Structure formats: structure tokens, C-alpha cells
Amino acid sequence: MTVGNSVAFAQTKLPEPAKVRVDFSTKAVTARKAEGEAGVVGRTVGAEDPVRVASISKLVTAIAVMRLVDEERINLDRDISAYLGFAVRNPAFPDRPVTLRHLLSHTSGIRDSIDYLLPLDGSLQDTLSNPDVWHSGYKPGDYFSYANLNSPVIAATIEAVTRERFDRIVAKKVLQPLRIDGCFNWGAGCSPGRRAQAVTLLRSNGDLARDAAIGGADPCPVLPASNGNCDLARYKIGRNGSSFSPQGGLRISAQDLAKIGQLLLNGGRPLLSEKAFAEMTKMQWRYNGINGDADNGYYQAYGLGVHIHTDSRGSTWIGHVGEAYALRAGLWVNPETRKGFAQYVTMVPAETPIGHCLETCP
Template sequence: MPLIRRFASHALCLGALSLLPSAAAADALPGYCGMVTHAGGAAQARASGHADVAGGRAYTVDTPQPVGSVSKTFIGLALAQLVQAGEIDLDAPVGELLGWPVINPRHPARSVTLRHLATHTSGIYDDEATYASAYVPEGQPVADLGAFLRAYMTADAAGGAPSRFRRWAPGTRYEYSNIGAALAALVVETRTGTAFADHVRARILQPLHMTRSGYPGFVDTYGAQAILYDRGTPVPPYRLVTYPDGGLVSTCADLQRFTVAVIDAYAGKPSALDPAAVALMLAPQWSRSPPGVPDALANHGLFWEHRRSGAIGHTGGDPGLAALLAIEPAHASARVQLTNTALDEDAAAASEFMRNWRALGEDAPASDTGIDTQKQRTGAPSSLRIRGDTVTALSGSGHGIRRATRRVRLSSRHALASSRCPGQ
């Protein structure tokens, strides 16, 4: 059965992708979009290929698809907003916030905090078999997020199963944890009394006019998604029980509205986002990197990775998809990129995806732009030139390329195969 492969960190995953051969067949990606906004408001976009290859439906900057672990950047912002509002404390014990124990039995006196969850230093790991069960084929019942996580975290006490914690104390070592991210989202849900999806829609998506973004199973406005592929074969649709850690559906245009709002707030420019919350979300959390941190990772915000290149962002990868999102404060720029295919065991697709990402970073001339970024920020329609492809508009209407550390079999009669970078 096909496997989900994960890396020890997003930094390792992204680094591995960049090492792939540069000679790749053209159009190795079924569908693709990328957008970049530069200092001064200059912006560019690219889109090509198909959201539905057999049906001939074009892939555009407004095509919705799951974005994998890029979803975690929204957990980070939701946490920061609640901290700024005085509703939660990053250093509060997670168990106290949830109302049930989240304790490493080897270190019962050391609390697991929200800050640990948001920087992947909690010591909570993703059990392969259990986490695989969080991928549910479309049409089958999806477990409740809180019930799933509570059962996962208390299984050792209830049934003698192994602890969900590593041997080290909380806060002392880095290990990427999807379950830890989902727990952080559950704290948001518990403290606000609102489903995480609904909270994000009201506090982030709607204020930013991200009208084609949302979470499956909840109120959404995004419409028909792109079909996901694995080396040309459609991937059966699926949903995630732990949807906050990788289940957001969005578009290039919507994600770019998000990144532009983040970098504007960070730079002190007008933004729909609270500058204090954004500053907290992006602030480096480590005075010294803990053991286990990949070389490419310089520091960590609240679910936002600080890379040694100067970029701050996240990657995403799950069955049938790949995503990248980053801001570069030194250049006042923001980039997003999506494709509706798995990059696992597909060197041509992975190489083309990373070549496109590098090209977005190189395209800077203000004269070569067709986007009014003020309209982009407000969600109003905006004339947009897609270089080399078509013309469209930004409409306001509307998880084995390099050393795989773990392999997870999906508990499904369907074959879902992909590379899931652990920033997913």
C-alpha cells in the first residue's frame, strides 16, 4: 500500500526539494499558481495547467485546494490574537486550558505549555498508526477533533498504551508535531467556545476578504476544489480529523491577501490585522536553538519558521498537494505557491515546483506588474496579468525525497500517497 512519508522538519523537506535535479520536464505539475508581492506594492502572479485534467478546467490563482501544513500559520495567528486580547497565556499549562491532563509521565512536574506546542518542543510525537487514522476518505464519518485528541493523549493512562511523549522534558528538544499543532487549535476552540474553523473564519478569513478559503465540513464559500493527483493519477478525496494542522482549503489569491496583511502589519503599514498580534506571532521564541533543530531553521515564531535565508513562513504537503508560503521582512516581500500534485517520488514535479518558487523570488521589477495591491488587500476585483498564460482577476466576490524518518500507512481502503513535509 502506498505510504505517507514525513521529514523531521519543514526545513529539511524544503532543503531536500532544492537539491533535486534542475532538469525537469516542462509542465510536470498538473496545476500550479504562484504570487509574489514586493516592496512598494509591485506584485506578480503565475498560473498554469489544470484543476481538473480530464475535464479541462483551468488552474488559476482563484482555484481552491487544500494547503497542507501552511494551515498551521493560521493556528499561530489565532493564538497570538487571543494572547493580545488577554484571553490565554502562552506559558499556561495546556492541560489547565483544556480541562484534562496533558502530562509527560516521565516529567510530571514539567508543564507542557502553548509556547512548547507552537515551537514543536512539547515532546509530543505523532504516533504513526493513530495519526494515519486521522485521514478519512470523503463520505465517511469524521471524528470530533476534541474527542480524537483527548483519546490520543490519554490512551496510555486509560489502556496501558505507550506514552505519546518522548523521553525528554517539555521545552528541551525540537521535534515536529502535527498532534501538538492540533492541540493548540483545540485550546483556541475550548477557550472561545467556538469551533476552530468558525473562529478562524470570523477573526481572520472574513476580515481579510478570503472568500474562497475555509475548512471542509464547516461553512465554506470556496466552491469546487482542484482535483489532487499523484504522478498523474487522481487521489481519492479525503478529510482530516485534525483539520487545523493541515486541512485549510484556500487559493493563491487568498493566501497572498493573508501574507500581504501579515507583512504590512509587521512593517507598521495599514492592515486588517493587529500589528501587536502579528509581531507576537512572528517573534523569535528561542534565545538559543534547542537540540534537534535542523540546520536550515534559525528560530521559530508561533508556528512560523524562521529560515537562515531570512524568510519566515511554512511549507505544506499531503496526498496530492504541495504548498509554500513565506514573507521576507528584509525585502518587504511575500510569496505563496500551490500545486495540486504530490511531489513524492516525482523528481520532475518537485524540481519544477522549486524552480518556480525561486523564479518568483527573482521577479522584482515594479514596472512588470499588473496588480493593484490596495485592491488585493481589500478583496476588490483587480486586473492581473498571468505571465505566460492567461489573464484573470482577483475576485472579492464570492504531510521520500530525502531521508524519510517515518512512514505511515493510511487506515483506508483507498490509496493516498504523498510526501508530507513535517510542516504540514
């Protein structure tokens, strides 16, 4: 039996949900808390166990982009068609270019109205040619609409510029320099055997969601080709962008997420210039009542791959949320107090109200 692209497995009783939190300052981890089980009865979860952190992945993808900006290999405001080699246009506004700034800030006009997961042999160009992908009433740059599909376009652009596979370039530019044992969809960046240490994600009823514990590996870590093939040699640089899930496929521990948080607290150092970090964390969009889909107040402001949120006490936090496969997660730093935390909870019931894992986490 399979669920998604993972092998299902049976347990006689449900494990305890995992609840993990790591607090940190600019230079040190100040507290760790891990309780529950890692998706398997009898296996205690730890802060060092890798887990699929969902949309927090977008923040790491953005850091990779900003490294390329620092290297002057990418321009945030250039028409991405020039990088990809094919026209990327909202058919309702054919004269309005789409840029990385638009994609990273979710103001591109792209929406998740079709499946944003492309098979291994899928074509991003074909996907973007579908009029249903685009908001017909808003020009690029004019309206915020959070969309996962932005991320494969960003990933393909990175690949087109570097001529390297997305997982490999992010490992090289972000994960390895920070000594993070993590990777996108079990690609480059994870140490040998890291996959076997993963937190298995289960739904609240015990159904397998991702990263089955049996065998130490998924049959295919990406969405197979249309004929069922999973040979990664078939992956085409700059033409797919989706296979390594730049929108949500990062496997990383809470302990290593703290290193990303420390980078945010340290103004982007040691990876980003002061200018690049300032641009990434600057409000590119702020809700004014009519300029975006705020999802009932869930989105207040957004930078370049950075969620910006003000808590109930009036304090501003930057970071990103993650929600998928019954996991809720948040990586948040407070620039004023110079402190932050990474936390996640598994096996969250589907009916649980959406939250930021900031002041509370289910």
C-alpha cells in the first residue's frame, strides 16, 4: 500500500505527537525542548531530528536567491523570461514583466489554482502557459496572493542562472556554509543516513503523510515522471523547478533551523551583505485593505521570502510559518530583543484553526 509517494506502515497504536522547540540568541541556543514521538511508537523525538518544515523552506530559498544577488548573477527586477529562455507573462497583461521580486513577495499574479507539483518530466513553461495560473484582474506587483507555484519558478530561475540543480545550489550557497545537515526532498546537503533519522509525518488519525520510517527511504523522493520513472538523471535544469519542492520540501532539524534564525538576527551574516539582507527583510507588501488576499488577517506584511508579523503585544517578528501534512511550524526572530525560536508540532487535526506558531503552536 502507498500513500502519496511514501510506503505506508501499520502501528498498533498512535504515537504521541512531536512537539519541539529551540530558543536562541544571536550567538547561542538558549533552550531546547522536545517531547512526544517521531511518528513511530517508542521512538522519542529530538531537536536534532530532521523534519519536513513546509513553507519555512521558502525563506531558505530566498536566502539562496539573495546570495546570487550579492554575486551580481541575478537582478531582482529583471524580467525572468531573460533567465529562463521562454516568455513568462500573465496573458491579461502581456506587456508587464514578471520579476524575482514579484515571485519572492507573492505579488507576481500567479495563484495556486492548479497543481503546483510538477512530475519529474513536467514542463514549467507548459504550466505557466495555462491562463488559470494567473489572476486576470491584477498586474504583476499590484496584488498579494500567497502561492506555492511561485517557488518552482524561482527555483527554475536559480537553475537557469547557475546551471546547477536546485537542491545542490542551495546546499552549496546556504546549508553547507552554515554547517546545516539538511536538504530539499532528500537531495544534496544531507549526510549519509540522515534520511533514516527523519521525523515521520502522520495525520491525526495515524495515516502516513510523508517520510515513512520503514526501509529508511521513500521509493521516490520526488513526484515521479508521468510514466512512473524516478531516475533523477531525467531532471532538466531550469525547466521543471518543482521536483525538489522549493516551496516546502526542506528537511532540517529545529536545532539547525536555529542557525537560519541566527543569520536573521545577525543581519544576514555570514552569508549576505548588509544591503541584500535589508532588501530581503524590508516590507515589499503590507495589507491596506484592498491590495491583497490577507486570508482573514493571517498575512499582514511580507518581504522577499520573509513573513512579517506583529503579535498581540505589538512586537514585530520576522521569519516564516510552515503548515503541511498535519505539521505546524514557525521560525521567528525579534529584531528588537535579539532573540528567536524555531518550533513545530506534528499530527495536528485538520480542523485546528490556522495559526502562526508564534504566540501559540497547536
